[in-house]
Amino acid sequence: MLDISVKSFNEIERDELYQLLQLRSQVFVVEQDCVYQDLDGKDQKAIHIIGKKDNKIVAYTRAFPAGAxxxxxxxxxxxxxxQERSYGYGKVIMEASIKAVAEVFKESTIKLSAQTYLKKFYNSLGFKSYGEGYLEDGIPHIAMFRN
Structure with a gap:
C-alpha cells in the first residue's frame, strides 16, 4: 500500500526532494538511457504527488495548473x-494525481505528454490520444487528454 502525499515545492522535505530526484534520474536518465535536463526550473510551479512505501518514495508525479x-x-x-512496478502503483499514483488536480487546481481537463508505449495504460484512466506522435528527448510520445 502506498502512502500518498500532495505537496507544493516548498513543502517537500530535503530528504524527499533528494529521493524523488534520484528516482526520476534512475528511471528517465539511466533506465531509459536518455540524456536530458530533468531539473527544468518547473518543479517550483508544480504540486508533487508522492507515493511512499516503507518511508521510501517509489512512485511520483508532478502536476501543473492550466497555463503553467x-x-x-x-x-x-x-x-x-x-522494483515496484508489479503492484499497480502506477495506477494508484495517477488516480491520486487526477484527484489532486481536481481538488487543488479545480480543473477537470488534464493533458499528458505520454510515452507512446503507455497509451493503453493512460486510456484505462480515461485519457484519449490527440494528434500525431512526436519525439520528446528522443523517445516517442503522444499528447493525451482527459475531460
Missing amino acids: YFEQASIGRVVVSE
Missing part, C-alpha cells in the same frame, strides 16, 4: 521505481 506548463492542467514526470 500547457494551456490545460497537466500531469508529468510519472514514475514508479523498477
Whole structure:
C-alpha cells in the first residue's frame, strides 16, 4: 500500500526532494538511457504527488495548473521505481494525481505528454490520444487528454 502525499515545492522535505530526484534520474536518465535536463526550473510551479512505501518514495508525479506548463492542467514526470512496478502503483499514483488536480487546481481537463508505449495504460484512466506522435528527448510520445 502506498502512502500518498500532495505537496507544493516548498513543502517537500530535503530528504524527499533528494529521493524523488534520484528516482526520476534512475528511471528517465539511466533506465531509459536518455540524456536530458530533468531539473527544468518547473518543479517550483508544480504540486508533487508522492507515493511512499516503507518511508521510501517509489512512485511520483508532478502536476501543473492550466497555463503553467500547457494551456490545460497537466500531469508529468510519472514514475514508479523498477522494483515496484508489479503492484499497480502506477495506477494508484495517477488516480491520486487526477484527484489532486481536481481538488487543488479545480480543473477537470488534464493533458499528458505520454510515452507512446503507455497509451493503453493512460486510456484505462480515461485519457484519449490527440494528434500525431512526436519525439520528446528522443523517445516517442503522444499528447493525451482527459475531460
